[in-house]
Amino acid sequence: MHGLHLTADLHDCQCGPQWLIDGPALGAVCIKAVSAAGLQAVGKIVHSFPATPQGPGGVTATVLLAESHLCIHTWPEQRGVTLDVYVCNFGGDHSAKAHALMECLISVFQPRHSERNELRRGQIAA
Template sequence: MTPPPPYDGVHLIADLVGGSGLDDPALVERALREAAAVARATLIELRLHAFGPGQGITGVALLAESHISIHSWPEHGYAAVDIFVCGRRCDPDAALAALVEVLGARVQHERRIARGFGVMPA
């Protein structure tokens, strides 16, 4: 049996703090769309769920290359972000920078994970 061809991806996990609009669905949607665009990813669908005025938002940008997600807690000035892209064409760092810029936040913690079969260094 022939092994499958190598596949690799990068999963970037970040904690964002500060910023504004973590309870603003329009702003979070704009941040996710901008993140996908600057990462050179193919946006398939974007879904948001706002938990109510002053409360958090969960948003997922479904990409042909995987996903970008955000879960916010505006009462704590905090958002958890996942950016997972496969292959070498997409730029997860550009996606993170776009999220930070649009939301006016800063990265408190960041972790990069190389993923896939036949993983190549990220």
């Protein structure tokens, strides 16, 4: 059950507003990024939240991967995004693909500042 879990908190994103508020557009770019990274999408759920007094609602996009998952949450009123990429490394090391997916998505949002974390999960059986 070993794998790699990457997270990123993106602040002051300079991307076009569609990437923060347009669920179908964000879902499509997620699928494209997954494929470009060499991972396999097996399902997708995208939920757009209603507008609030602070502005347009954000989006949560989740892509179920054969290798595990991708999840994105946007906060357009803060121009913020959280990214979560987890890949299982059972049967092969997908770590480079996880990093490629994360880099692709970060480039979409164009943050001025980001905080990234990397967690190695589980143990490799000897």
